[in-house]
Amino acid sequence: MIYKQIQEPVRSQLECASFCQIEKPTCQTFSYDQWECLLGNPQGSFEIITSPQSDSKWMLISPGSWSEWSEWSVCVPESGPCGPSYQGLRNHTRNCSNPTPLSAHPPVCRGISQETTTCVAYCPIHGHWSDWTAWSDCSRFCGPGEINRNRTCDNPEPQFGGDPCPNPSYEENTCDKTCRAFGLGGTGGDNWEYCPNSFHVIYFATLVEDNGIDGMRLTCNDPSNQILRSKEHSSNGYGAPTSTCPQGFTKARGRAIPDKGALGNDYGLVCAELFCAETNTWLRSDCEENQGGTWHEKSCGTNQVICGLQTNYYTHWSDHVGLWHYSVECCNLPDQ
Known part of the structure; x- marks a missing residue:
């Protein structure tokens, strides 16, 4: 939790008040102490507290903070061909949402929201299914039940932006096991x-x-x-x-x-x-x-x-x- 702070030195309480006056109606309260000027923005559900140093009112303002970086995107060739000898670009992003700023006035996240870097532009490898497993045992000791089987998309698994395997990885069927x-x-x-x-x-x-x-x-x-x-x-x-x-x-x-x-x-x-x-x-x-x-x-x-x-x-x-x-x-x- 921080406050909206005037970045340049402020020499007096009167000067701090003038900054608040300029930013009205967004600024409705301010606090000045030893050349530091804090402006209070009441938009949203901010908690107003009393400064321990003076009787002036402060406004708690929640600044933004970055989320985690996303995974790197697929490497895209800078020009047509792909392969281990060709260079491409990839990027990842992050959002100012951890938390999101409560208004436009508090300090927002500092830094960049996207990074781009060079990479090797490998050609896409599409996924293919492995063989089906054997059917499971019947779900009942006797009488009508169910059997199932599955397969995995790892023959090969999709890489470098290749397509995933089509159709389901899991199948069910009926069984009827007569015991006696x-x-x-x-x-x-x-x-x-x-x-x-x-x-x-x-x-x-x-x-x-x-x-x-x-x-x-x-x-x-x-x-x-x-x-x-x-x-x-x-x-x-x-x-x-x-x-x-x-x-x-x-x-x-x-x-x-x-x-x-x-x-x-x-x-x-x-x-x-x-x-x-x-x-x-x-x-x-x-x-x-x-x-x-x-x-x-x-x-x-x-x-x-x-x-x-x-x-x-x-x-x-x-x-x-x-x-x-x-x-x-x-x-x-x-x-x-």
Whole structure:
């Protein structure tokens, strides 16, 4: 912080006042002390303070200060040709903006804002891409996810004003990594739902209506406890969920009745269970106990647990709606 200072010697307070009078209305206050004359400019939001040497008012004025020099520009040939044998010119600049002067009256930045120097006028080298990296692993242990790859503009990298590489340096694509999917009581459908990556199912509930299962909900162990429901026909009337299986389920089975579906070769599910290895028990929610039927059982692979669900339902001629199959997918455990 400095003040606008009269550069020549000032012999009296009266003479200092005359300088302020000449510069009105910009100068509205002044201070004189031992041949030094300071003029106060109130433009902007300057702070007026009292001089410790006298009762006169001073005005704080913020002068300008230089920013850092910019990078040197590309060397431009002084005449047509370029190459290591030809001379050119380059420059760099700086701005009076660190800070910017608060008005035109305070002292501005001293010195020059641009420097120019000679240089070797090399010809521009345009950038070219390196080869793409290999595609990354699928973002999911199982199910649909994403893969990506990248490349760098260093074969060669642009120099001496050469053009940068065109097009993107990063690409994404989809992936669908099936670990071990199997159906219980039927097949078909594409409405898979999965726990978030690296999480798995820890409990589930079923909905029984009209002598069969109308819906399933599998709950994951991610922080939000995502629920897998696939093609859920109804959302009301679910039975109490099973107890929790923290380490995940390793088997699934369903009890199905042939010809219960809309077509003669369909199966209608009347019960579904998942196997919790850590307690060595089959867990179930609601089931239809009086319909009979045949159990269909499947197991996950080694070090895999259930993490995905797919269901499909039928509509019977009598408007009865129920599941005619459910499929689960087994995902590799994260630390395997």
